[in-house]
Amino acid sequence: MSAFIADWLNILLRWAHLVVGITWIGTSFYFIALDLSLRAREKMNPGVFGTAWQVHGGGFYQVEKYTVAPEALPEDLQxxxxxxxxxxxxGFGLLLTQYYFNASAYLIDKSVLDLRPGEAILISLLTMGGGWFLYDRVCRSRIGQNTALLAIVVFLGIVAASYMLTNVYSGRGAFIHVGALVGTIMACNVFMIIVPNQRKIVASLLKGEAADPKYGKIGKQRSVHNNYLTLPVLVMMVSNHYPLLTGHPHSWLLVALILVIGAMVRHFINRHEGGDHFREISWTLPIAAIALVIAILMTAPRVDPAMAGRAVADADVTAIVRTHCVACHAATPTHEGFTEAPKGIMLESLEDVRRYAALVDMQAVKSEAMPLGNETGMTEDERHILGAWIAGQ
Structure with missing residues (x-):
C-alpha cells in the first residue's frame, strides 16, 4: 500500500473513529447518569422503577425507567x-492500516521479541479474542456475582495482559493493544450480551409473556463495566503520541495506574451524579491523586550516569543521525512508509538536531520510541552518545 493511500485511510478512519467513539462514550455517560438520577415518585405508571426530570437546550424532559419492561412493546423503540x-x-480499521500493514515499524521491536509480521498479527488477534473469552467466563462465574471481587479480577487480568504485551511488542504496539483489548471487551459486551439480552426481553413482550429480569440485570452489569473502562481506554488510544508512557521500561505498571486513576475519577463522577454526599465519595480522589503522582514520578526525566560528563564529537552524532533518523526525517524520505518527514521534522544537519533536541531526547534517548520498531538496530551506547551530546548543547 502506498504511503499516500495509507495516510488517507488513516485520516478517514481516525475521523470516523472519533465521531462514533464520542457518540458511544456520550451515550454511556448519559445513561449511567440517568440511571443514577432516577427517583421513586408518588404517582408513576405501573411497572415503573423511577423517573427523572431533566432540563436541556431550553426544554424540560421527564424520563421513566421500568423495573423490567413495559407490558407492551412501544412502536418507536430506539x-x-x-x-x-x-x-x-x-478502531480495528486503524489497527489494520497503521499497525498490521506496517507491523515491522509500528508493532515489532526485535530487541523485545524477534517476530515476523504474520506472527505479530496473529498474537494481536488471539489477544483480543482470548481476552474477551476469559473476561466473559469470569463474569459468568461465581466471581461475577461479587462486584468488588470481579473488579479486582478484571483489573489484574488487564494488568497481566499488559505485562505480556510489553514483552511481545514495541512500546507503542503494546500500549495500543491494551486499548484494543479493552475496547474489544467493551464492544463485545454490547454485541454479545447487552443487545442480545434486550432482544430476549423484546421477544417475551411480543409473545405477551413477562420478561425475565435477569437479562436486564446482566446487561446493566456489562454496561457499568463499559462505563468504568472508558476513561482508561481513551488514554491507551492516544498513547502513541506520548513516548514517556509507551517507552517506559515498566509501562505495564503505568497501565495499572491509569486503570486506577480512570476508575476512581469515574466512580466519583457517577456517585456525585447519583446524589451521594461529597464525604461519602471523597476517598476516591486521594487514591486517584496518589496513582497520578506515582505515574509522574515514574516517568520523570533522569540523568543517565552513562551520559554524565561524556565528551561527544559532532561527527559521532552526525553518523548516528544519518544511520538511524534521516531515512524518515528528511526532505525526501527514503523509508517506504513515508512520503514526507513525520510531523515535518527533518534531521539532516546538526542544526536540525539542535532545533529538535528536546524531541530527539524524548523519542530516541529517554525512550526507544524511535527509530520505529528499532528497524535500524540503534544500540544503547548510541542512545547514550546522542543523549550526552544533547545534554552538552
Missing part, C-alpha cells in the same frame, strides 16, 4: 448499538 459497533470497526 436501540443504542451502532455507535459501539462502529467504534470497534473503525
Amino acid at each position: 436501540w443504542f448499538k451502532w455507535d459501539a459497533y462502529l467504534t470497534w470497526v473503525t
